[in-house]
Amino acid sequence: MSSLKLPRRKFLILGAASLGGMLSGCDRLSEAPSFEEFLSSAEWLTYRAQRLIGGRISLAREFAPSDVSPVFKVNGTTMPGSEDYAALRENNFADWRLKVEGLVAKPLELSLADLRNLPQRTQITRHDCVEGWSAIGKWQGVPLSAVLQRAELLPAARFIMFHCADALEQSLDGTGQYYESIDLIDAFHPQTILAHSLNGAPLSVGHGAPLRLRVERQLGYKQAKYIMRIEAVATFSAIGRGKGGYWEDRGYEWYAGI
Numbered sequence: 704m705s706s707l708k709l710p711r712r713k714f715l716i717l718g719a720a721s722l723g724g725m726l727s728g729c730d731r732l733s734e735a736p737s738f739e740e741f742l743s744s745a746e747w748l749t750y751r752a753q754r755l756i757g758g759r760i761s762l763a764r765e766f767a768p769s770d771v772s773p774v775f776k777v778n779g780t781t782m783p784g785s786e787d788y789a790a791l792r793e794n795n796f797a798d799w800r801l802k803v804e805g806l807v808a809k810p811l812e813l814s815l816a817d818l819r820n821l822p823q824r825t826q827i828t829r830h831d832c833v834e835g836w837s838a839i840g841k842w843q844g845v846p847l848s849a850v851l852q853r854a855e856l857l858p859a860a861r862f863i864m865f866h867c868a869d870a871l872e873q874s875l876d877g878t879g880q881y882y883e884s885i886d887l888i889d890a891f892h893p894q895t896i897l898a899h900s901l902n903g904a905p906l907s908v909g910h911g912a913p914l915r916l917r918v919e920r921q922l923g924y925k926q927a928k929y930i931m932r933i934e935a936v937a938t939f940s941a942i943g944r945g946k947g948g949y950w951e952d953r954g955y956e957w958y959a960g961i
Contacts, residue, residue: 761920763961770839771840772840777907785868796815796912796913799814801930803850803934806857811850815899818850821850824894827842828894833924833959843896843903844917847863847896848891854935856887857935860937861886861887862937862939864933864936864942865927865932866932867883867928867929868930880943880949881928883948885916885918885921885925889921894920895918897917899913910928911928911930914929921960922959924950
């Protein structure tokens with residue numbers, strides 16, 4: 704019998720396809736136009752494998768109150784520099800509103816009070832930073848699923864984008880504003896919350912006030928701070944540099960599962 708040698712790219716595509724047969728939860732995601740290139744990459748194979756092993760609702764470890772770190776390091780932006788954010792902070796975020804828009808039947812504008820009146824979840828979890836440090840904190844917020852259910856996602860929605868108040872650079876192409884994205888599996892995961900409190904107190908500015916994402920099965924750079932707007936989209940190819948997040952546009956992996 705003659706041996707058959709497949710190019711690496713075709714091998715990866717076949718591998719992803721075989722995993723896809725066992726992982727129907729990613730079918731809707733894999734139809735997204737922005738995933739055409741991603742499907743042929745090693746990152747997609749890793750994503751499929753982690754989804755298969757971890758499942759759709761496997762939980763990140765939760766800890767006891769005695770495990771909470773005495774100091775939870777502030778990382779990334781410590782104070783957004785825009786005048787709009789400064790005005791919101793000056794008024795203790797009373798005028799802040801979270802916009803939920805895009806591919807939804809019912810666009811929303813929610814105040815902090817509105818979010819606190821929705822079902823709440825408290826969880827003590829470990830934050831793992833790509834820089835190599837970790838910390839355990841007690842987070843409280845509203846499950847992202849509760850917000851998305853109120854907004855009623857349209858069938859074309861594939862990803863949830865988080866647009867933030869902080870700009871990490873003044874880039875010539877206008878992509879310096881921080882943003883992130885997750886798929887619908889993580890968006891509806893029970894531990895994915897929009898956190899307004901850390902360790903029993905409202906978020907400090909350094910920790911992302913007034914609202915940040917906690918998507919506990921991924922690394923720290925996915926935990927977007929200073930959220931101003933949530934957008935349901937079919938593809939993120941036209942947002943930023945098209946890779947699904949500020950750091951992803953600069954070479955990080957889009958799926959940062961742990």
